[in-house]
Amino acid sequence: MNLIREFLSIKTDNKTFLTFSVRKREQLNFAHVNTVGAEGKGYFMQFKTSKKSGADKLDFDLHGFVPLSEYIGREMEQERYFGIISDISKIVDFCSDVRFYLDNVIFDPKYIYYNSVQKKTYMLYIPTKDTQYICESLSACLQKLHKNAKVSISDGNYMNKYVKALEQLTNADKRDGRNSSSPEMLSRFFSENGICGSGKDEIEYTQESEPEETAPKIVDTVEKDEIVEDPVIENVITEATSDSGCEVYLTNCLGNRYDIDHLPFYIGRGRNKDMVIDQPTVSSDHAMITEENGKYFIRDLSTNGTYLNDQANRITYSEIHDGDKIYFDRFCYNFCLVQQEETDDDGGSRTVMVARKSRGSKTTLGAKALAYLKQTTGETRMKIMEYPFTAPELPGIKLYTEQVGSRIGIFIENVSCPAVEFETMNVPTGYRAELFSGCSLVIDGEHYVFTVEN
Numbered sequence: 001m002n003l004i005r006e007f008l009s010i011k012t013d014n015k016t017f018l019t020f021s022v023r024k025r026e027q028l029n030f031a032h033v034n035t036v037g038a039e040g041k042g043y044f045m046q047f048k049t050s051k052k053s054g055a056d057k058l059d060f061d062l063h064g065f066v067p068l069s070e071y072i073g074r075e076m077e078q079e080r081y082f083g084i085i086s087d088i089s090k091i092v093d094f095c096s097d098v099r100f101y102l103d104n105v106i107f108d109p110k111y112i113y114y115n116s117v118q119k120k121t122y123m124l125y126i127p128t129k130d131t132q133y134i135c136e137s138l139s140a141c142l143q144k145l146h147k148n149a150k151v152s153i154s155d156g157n158y159m160n161k162y163v164k165a166l167e168q169l170t171n172a173d174k175r176d177g178r179n180s181s182s183p184e185m186l187s188r189f190f191s192e193n194g195i196c197g198s199g200k201d202e203i204e205y206t207q208e209s210e211p212e213e214t215a216p217k218i219v220d221t222v223e224k225d226e227i228v229e230d231p232v233i234e235n236v237i238t239e240a241t242s243d244s245g246c247e248v249y250l251t252n253c254l255g256n257r258y259d260i261d262h263l264p265f266y267i268g269r270g271r272n273k274d275m276v277i278d279q280p281t282v283s284s285d286h287a288m289i290t291e292e293n294g295k296y297f298i299r300d301l302s303t304n305g306t307y308l309n310d311q312a313n314r315i316t317y318s319e320i321h322d323g324d325k326i327y328f329d330r331f332c333y334n335f336c337l338v339q340q341e342e343t344d345d346d347g348g349s350r351t352v353m354v355a356r357k358s359r360g361s362k363t364t365l366g367a368k369a370l371a372y373l374k375q376t377t378g379e380t381r382m383k384i385m386e387y388p389f390t391a392p393e394l395p396g397i398k399l400y401t402e403q404v405g406s407r408i409g410i411f412i413e414n415v416s417c418p419a420v421e422f423e424t425m426n427v428p429t430g431y432r433a434e435l436f437s438g439c440s441l442v443i444d445g446e447h448y449v450f451t452v453e454n
Contacts, residue, residue, distance in 0.1 A: 016063060018111070020047075022056040022128060032127035035098055039330065043091045044125045045113060060124065064117065069109035071116075072149045078159065081151045084114065085142065085162075087121035089186045092138065093280035099413075100125060102430060107141035109148075138186070139170040158193065165189040187280055247338040248296065250275065250326070256386050258333075265289040267328060268301075278388055281329045289320070296320050296337070304329040369453055371410070371437075376447040394443055399435070410435045410452070419444055 268286035283302035300306035307327035322337035369383035388400035396417030421442035
């Protein structure tokens with residue numbers, strides 16, 4: 001295994017560059033090259049590719065950046081320090097989201113860079129097909145940062161919690177292998193504890209926005225385990241349809257439907273939201289939909305943004321119309337308004353079908369499963385009602401969909417499971433395989449057959 005210092009060198013020509021030379025027998029992963037340039041601009045140092053003597057080179061422009069190993073040694077407030085650590089956590093989450101190899105992320109404070117104008121941290125990703133450029137694990141990198149940081153502690157309890165979490169992260173790496181459990185643990189720490197102090201003036205990007213006072217949250221009084229009841233017939237019109245006479249709902253690329261049957265309608269990663277998007281780059285409170293005088297509006301509450309119709313049009317508060325595409329970070333949903341036909345000649349109240357549901361429950365369209373996982377040695381058959389799919393019976397495993405050319409592919413990812421086999425091929429931790437109907441899986445010793453419903 002090669003250390004990154006064997007390949008990186010500094011050169012100066014009015015500007016400072018960091019140059020990475022790809023050996024001739026290695027290949028660039030151009031899908032990852034494109035992702036770094038498009039979606040990864042807010043996380044990774046940008047580079048230009050060139051060739052010299054037949055070998056690829058990556059040139060990173062360091063103008064305006066300082067190595068984190070230098071910056072971290074300056075006196076800084078606790079909020080600024082945890083803003084930097086939170087940046088690194090978000091970068092790791094992004095890697096998990098776009099299926100980047102963590103072994104190609106350079107976890108070395110000398111090659112992590114801080115932009116003092118943007119007040120933001122950036123890392124290096126080496127987009128080769130080989131994963132052999134490891135200097136340190138994530139936990140070793142954070143330990144080194146913590147050892148050398150000069151922090152004015154304003155909340156000793158929070159700092160102690162982080163030190164304890166960092167120790168758990170390090171022990172997980174030692175026990176389960178490099179970077180095996182680290183990313184999930186670091187993300188969970190910041191998700192559960194947030195950034196200590198306000199720090200809004202200096203590190204606004206580390207804080208998730210709170211809903212404005214004019215749109216307070218509805219307190220969730222329903223037990224988490226409450227099951228959605230079967231639809232019942234009632235002489236009512238839901239709040240979402242009372243003024244406009246429309247069916248109002250969101251759909252995703254698979255056609256799953258999420259009825260907006262009350263307002264305001266909250267969307268986010270949090271389990272108590274009306275529509276849950278279980279993705280690390282989606283904020284716990286990401287957005288909400290409201291209605292005023294028969295018109296519908298969406299308000300952004302997030303860190304990574306809500307976009308309307310294209311990912312260049314980030315919104316704060318905007319009216320939405322039938323057919324609009326809404327991006328929660330990069331996850332696209334269609335907003336639908338369907339006019340309902342009147343059933344009564346006298347214009348009286350209509351009888352409509354509604355479902356009594358807890359506000360924290362995910363909704364699905366109908367009761368038909370999209371796919372099944374059937375245990376070959378027993379009668380267990382798990383229904384997959386929507387993607388991404390996780391289950392307590394399959395810890396460390398996630399099934400999800402992704403656009404593959406002109407079609408939607410279904411993938412299984414080994415997040416932290418000790419042993420996963422797909423059609424007799426091993427799927428290591430951090431890797432994935434594309435599934436097809438009828439394929440066999442061995443998950444932690446149990447045999448399953450994956451079947452897609454037509």
